[in-house]
Amino acid sequence: MLQKVYLGSNKFSSKFPLSLWKMSGLLYLSVSRNSIEGEVPSDIGELKAIVGLYLCSNHFSSVIPTRFGELQNLQYLDLSNNSFFGQIPLSFANLISLEILNLSLNSLSGTIPKSLEKLSYLKNINVSFNDLEGEIPSGGVFANSTLQSFLENKGLCGMHILEIPACAINNPGKQSNLKEVLLKIVTPVVISSFLIFLLVSILIMIRQKKGKSKDVEKVQEIGTHQLVSYHEIQRATNNFDESNLIGEGSSGSVYKGTLFGGTAVAIKVLDLEIEQVCKRFDTECKVMRNARHRNLVSVITTCSSDYIRAFVLQFMPNGSLENWLYREDRHLNLHQRVTVMLDAAMAVEYLHHGHVTPIVHCDLKPANILLDEDMVVHVGDFGISKILAISKSMAYTETLGTLGYISPEYGSEGIVSASGDVYSYGIMLMEVLTKRRPRDEDICNENLDLRKWITQSFSGSMMDVVDANLFSEEEQITSKSEMCIASMMELALDCTKETPESRITMKEVVKRLNKINNKFLET
Structure with missing residues (x-):
């Protein structure tokens, strides 16, 4: 069946x-x-x-x-x-x-x-x-x-596609019209082509004299898909038209485009004016060559030239988790939120434990949790990731993630480790349940962070701090639902303990989330 x-x-x-x-x-x-x-x-x-x-x-x-x-x-x-x-x-x-x-x-x-x-x-x-x-x-x-x-x-x-050469005419009955075709169509085309060729040749000679060679584009292929050039990306996004813009971040912009015979893709174009962008591009290429998982964003290919650094990514029609949390026209129920966070946990577990060389994401947040047409999570944006050597459990960096999500040791000392991702994941889990950003004004005005604010709420009713839209008006809040939320909050607190060594691992996170899902939500 x-x-x-x-x-x-x-x-x-x-x-x-x-x-x-x-x-x-x-x-x-x-x-x-x-x-x-x-x-x-x-x-x-x-x-x-x-x-x-x-x-x-x-x-x-x-x-x-x-x-x-x-x-x-x-x-x-x-x-x-x-x-x-x-x-x-x-x-x-x-x-x-x-x-x-x-x-x-x-x-x-x-x-x-x-x-x-x-x-x-x-x-x-x-x-x-x-x-x-x-x-x-x-x-x-x-x-x-x-x-x-x-x-x-x-x-x-064939004649109907301009860039394809016309087929040879073999029909004798059409030979009488050949001269007319040559005079009316072919001759002007030949003359125009010659003038264009002459102009391009002059331009190339001028550039060579100046020592520039910006006409050559390098394409680095991550997977095994066909290559893509800057001009194809330019055409796919309608010259980076704002109507195709689907997101902007600190390092660049993401456009929707159509490539490879009609395939919808997301094209992440990095801002070349940012000093670290080439390093971030190389880092992300290295990470994506070493990582493959159903819950990671699939990079189809990349383009690197004097004009552009870009990734061609699997298109995510349902956008980011951040949109689902904060846009008024979108809503996630409790079961969906648990499923989304379980998917995200499995992706991070794979990065930390799935192959010989651990990968630390370093920037886990709802904006980097993307959803496909079936609402399956794909974790993306590996621009500041770190690949840890087998002999190392941590590294040092000057590149920071997003304030509010970064762990204490990462923010103060630049220490990168898998437990830093666990901390970011725990903050994100709290945000998903409360619909409160880590740097929410109401929380910051009380000189609290999200973790402290939730810890204080444990003395009262946990239902007072969860997102009011977690349950619809018609939906009855059961004791199972309350126990599910309490178990997830407890998990989030275990992820966000002060010291790295006191936090649980992503393997434990996946195990506990699976248990929560099966115990309280599966029918």
Whole structure:
């Protein structure tokens, strides 16, 4: 009866078990970003109900089975970044429900089947970085496609995409019009191109004389996705138009953009005027190469040039936890808040304990807790993270996190350790329950911090300090709910003890939050 299987961003390397293809009720299967080898068997045709199939960024090496054409409920197919070879199956024309098709970054050859024009629901197609040739169809999805969908296929031609060369005219009946076409269209284009070439050559010579070479852009690829240039980012954000701005921070801005054949992404552009920005960029690149977890923001690729330092990130349609706490049009109930904080805890536990070299985030706060379309948490912004050597449990830094969330030893002495993240997490847990910022005016006016304010409240009723919107007017507050809140507050206080050695670890946080969730909230 299993309907959804998500195994993406792991280290699976074996071949697929053949029994997987017998699951006739399966709706979604994702094994993206692993190291799975071998071929996709023809038994794929048995997945009669499949709606979304994501096999991208693996080591599949075979022809694409023709039985894909039997999957008439399939809406999303991503086979990109593998080693598929041979031709695009003609049977793809039978995928009548298909909306997204990504075949980029493979070794496919032959022509693009013209029959794909008839797929009326197909909105996006990407066949870039293959060995395809021949004419690009002009109807259906191809009528609205851009150059991005066909890059690095040296044999492709077609008239309806300006940057693609026109196909050779072989029809003798059309030869009589060739001179007229040359005179009216080709000749002006050739003259214009020559003038542009001449102008560009002069500009390049001038720049070379001045010793500048800003035309070359370096792209550092974190994952295995296709490269992206400054000009593509500029185009994706409509020249960084304010209408695409979705967030601003101390080190730069985040824009919504569309890249790679229609994929929505978040583009984090760092402010080059800030002295430490290049160091933060390098730090975040290093961290993201060493960290992969379902609750961490996925970095698709990066761009570094004289003009820009930018990350192309997985887009989070539900924004940040901060928005969900403080915007009037959004609301999280108690169960949702526990789930969000459990997700965040698992991400930080992975950073601290999930691999040989521990990673300390250093800036945990609601603004860096992002939510995808299913309200699953993804922790982001690793600009000031520290990677601790195995022999070290702490390090020293001059770079601070956000006031109110930083631990006492971090703020006064610059000591970075995993227990500093635990402290920040505990402050954030208090904020999620009380809807009070750590530097809230009412609290600061009483010469208190958030922890002291809550500690004083333990002598009265805990329900007096929690967010008034935690429960709806119709919802009855049960003793279980009160016990759940009290247990979470106790957990938060254990995270925020004065000295690092007296605090619990993130492993203990995850264990206790799971227990709270199961005991008080799960039905």
